[in-house]
Amino acid sequence: MHNDSYIAQLDGVTKRYGQLVALDGIDLGLRRGELLALLGPNGAGKSTAIGLLLGLHRADSGSVSLFGRDPQDIEARRRIGVMLQSAALPPTLKVGELLKLTASYYPSPRDTGEAAAMAGVDDLLGRRYAALSGGQQRRVQFAMALCGRPELLFLDEPTVGMDIDARQKLWTAIRQLVADGCSVVLTTHYLEEAEALADRVCVIAHGKVISEGSVDALRARVAYRRIRCTTSLDTGVVAAWPGVAECHIEQGRMFVSTAQPENVVRRLLAADAALTDLEVLRAGLAEAFTELTRDNDDVPVVEKEAA
Numbered sequence: 001m002h003n004d005s006y007i008a009q010l011d012g013v014t015k016r017y018g019q020l021v022a023l024d025g026i027d028l029g030l031r032r033g034e035l036l037a038l039l040g041p042n043g044a045g046k047s048t049a050i051g052l053l054l055g056l057h058r059a060d061s062g063s064v065s066l067f068g069r070d071p072q073d074i075e076a077r078r079r080i081g082v083m084l085q086s087a088a089l090p091p092t093l094k095v096g097e098l099l100k101l102t103a104s105y106y107p108s109p110r111d112t113g114e115a116a117a118m119a120g121v122d123d124l125l126g127r128r129y130a131a132l133s134g135g136q137q138r139r140v141q142f143a144m145a146l147c148g149r150p151e152l153l154f155l156d157e158p159t160v161g162m163d164i165d166a167r168q169k170l171w172t173a174i175r176q177l178v179a180d181g182c183s184v185v186l187t188t189h190y191l192e193e194a195e196a197l198a199d200r201v202c203v204i205a206h207g208k209v210i211s212e213g214s215v216d217a218l219r220a221r222v223a224y225r226r227i228r229c230t231t232s233l234d235t236g237v238v239a240a241w242p243g244v245a246e247c248h249i250e251q252g253r254m255f256v257s258t259a260q261p262e263n264v265v266r267r268l269l270a271a272d273a274a275l276t277d278l279e280v281l282r283a284g285l286a287e288a289f290t291e292l293t294r295d296n297d298d299v300p301v302v303e304k305e306a307a
């Protein structure tokens with residue numbers, strides 16, 4: 001059902017490409033001022049969801065709205081900034097020219113120098129876009145997304161190809177934008193990115209939302225804890241203990257996954273009096289994601305009846 005508190009919404013949306021059902025009656029809403037991360041395996045439907053909200057595709061059924069309007073409405077489109085996975089940009093233009101051109105499409109654009117500084121590309125303004133590295137091009141695309149002073153930013157895998165420093169700087173810029181009231185829809189395969197930035201996470205698999213909530217709420221759905229320690233015990237022996245789901249050695253330390261951490265810790269200490277560096281860790285988003293999507297693997301996406 002349409003909800004006025006959402007600034008972007010998919011309401012019972014189905015989208016097919018031929019017989020392939022990319023989105024299967026999906027409901028998705030974004031509230032003003034929040035950063036919503038869309039997670040999901042390859043082909044889950046994340047980019048299709050964004051494409052519908054941008055008016056690039058039309059839904060086969062259900063309704064799509066952007067600021068309460070049709071996403072193809074120019075009034076709605078002027079309020080957004082977009083960074084898609086692939087951008088075909090005129091190769092001969094310099095970065096400064098690209099930013100000026102982008103800003104010219106908007107009624108009250110951001111100063112291009114400010115957009116460039118926010119994206120960390122102020123030293124690239126005189127360079128030809130086509131001659132930049134992949135990571136530099138991504139940062140320029142981010143600067144372009146900021147040119148219109150957007151109220152809502154769509155970032156589709158924004159940090160792919162960026163080095164650690166560039167990624168950290170982009171995260172800082174995104175946090176600042178959200179602190180200033182900008183809403184963000186982010187897709188990412190880097191779970192630490194969602195963990196670092198998202199107010200809310202929506203896990204999509206096979207065109208459906210399979211889980212939704214805060215990072216903490218998703219983590220809490222995972223019963224397992226991770227025990228980490230330095231021990232001479234054999235992984236095969238520990239793996240066979242009751243309640244142990246998995247056991248391996250990483251960089252000289254043993255990692256044990258278990259839903260019964262107290263019992264396993266007692267047994268570890270009893271079995272190895274020389275055990276050190278003991279830590280019990282809660283599950284990360286990575287474990288939650290793996291657990292959530294595991295049951296959805298290998299489900300065919302093709303609808304039984306042709307559209």
Ligand SMILES: Nc1ncnc2c1ncn2[C@@H]1O[C@H](COP(=O)(O)OP(=O)(O)OP(=O)(O)O)[C@@H](O)[C@H]1O
Nearest residue numbers: 017020021022040041042043044045046047048049
């Ligand atoms: N233009 C298209 N024509 C045909 N099929 C498409 C098209 N675009 C997407 N699909 C299919 O729709 C499904 C959803 O694709 P989509 O790109 O939305 O997934 P995604 O979650 O963004 O994946 P990724 O993480 O790989 O980017 C996939 O099975 C994909 O092959």
